[in-house]
Amino acid sequence: MGGNGWIHTGPYRPDPAAAWGPFMRSLTREEIRAWCPGGRPTEAEWHDALRSDRLDFPDRAAGNCVVLHVDGQPAAIGYWGVTAD
Secondary structure, eight states, X not given: OOOSOXXXXXXXXXXXXXXXXXXXXXXXXXXXXXXXXTSOOOHHHHHHHHHTTSSOOOOTTEEEEEEEEETTEEEEEEEEEEOOO
């Protein structure tokens, strides 16, 4: 499967400072470069950033996502967040 596009069908919050969720938000380029200077994170870099607290979890009822790369090409999407339960 190829390509680098994706469709998100849930509530979306493009502004990191926007009000409380439920929202799913993709990281900005600046947010990605803060923990992945090359700007094309791999799954290993993403996991490392989550474990090392360089990448925060969002507030309650919110989630973040980032495109993950293999050999410099988009390959998957990493999702993480906090439920509203």
